[in-house]
Amino acid sequence: MAPKAWSDKRERQYEHVKESVLQRGEDKDTAEEIAARTVNKERAQHGEAREASAQTLSDTPAPVRGGQRSHSGAGGRTRDQLYEEAKEKGIRGRSSMRKDELQKAVGR
Template identity: 60%
Template sequence: MPAGSNKKRERQYEHIKDSVLDRGESEKRAEEIAARTVNKERARHGESKTASRSSLDDISSSRRGGQRSHSGPQGPTKEQLYNEAKKRNIHGRSTMNKKELEHALGR
């Protein structure tokens, strides 16, 4: 659980973690998903010091409900692909569209 979180966020974290474990994911993956979801909600509600643009501009995690999971029909968003390309230092990424980013990342 992230430092500085309150009881509500701790309950939310445990609930999400339990739900993911019930779906058959590993303990490590369940903790990661729960932490990411809770951190995004904290950012959206102004409870964290920093927040990514996707945390603030995207629809809420609870409403989205896995619509954009990496195994979903549309896969990751363009912004998620862009961020991965940035981490891999792929040149020309700022002018690429979603399909070009997928190709550059080898998807």
Template identity: 70%
Template sequence: MPQAAWSAKRERQYQHIKDSAKKRGKSEDRAEEIAARTVNKERAQHGEAKTASAKTLRDTPAPVRGGRRSHSGAQGRTREQLYEEARKMGIAGRSKMNKAQLAKAVGH
């Protein structure tokens, strides 16, 4: 759901992302979730939010990234994404693993 603290620009961005997700076949609820998460991350990266995680602040903004992380192709997912999946799976020793080792451990 759109937040009261969002600017008119962020409201337009939210609506555009939501409509795009719905056109791709996502449900109404899932489209709203995707749009809200995307807008909130953009706000955090541009200093518009009160708090933001360190990972969000280090990450390359989506408009700059331009689809380079589509989970396919030569590079695939980032080390951070693989690490988070390994953490959810409870894989021991993940903090000392490099990207290739994490990919092998999570089965990708």
């Protein structure tokens, strides 16, 4: 559940992000966690939070970034994420595969 310290704008943002994540097929708990983290990071970047990490303050805000980091490049999916996708697809031999092999196997 969204913390009560958020403004109405942040509450709306939380609900919007949560609905978007749910539409992608994630479960409710994951959607709530992603939405809360997104809103808290936005609050920190806009000076609305009491504390913020240096990394958060120097990072490009998500609306400006526009999905540039969405599962691609060095910040892409982890080996564990790829393994779970391979498991869902029933790919044999996945437990002994390296990250690059899993990427090829799941078609990423």
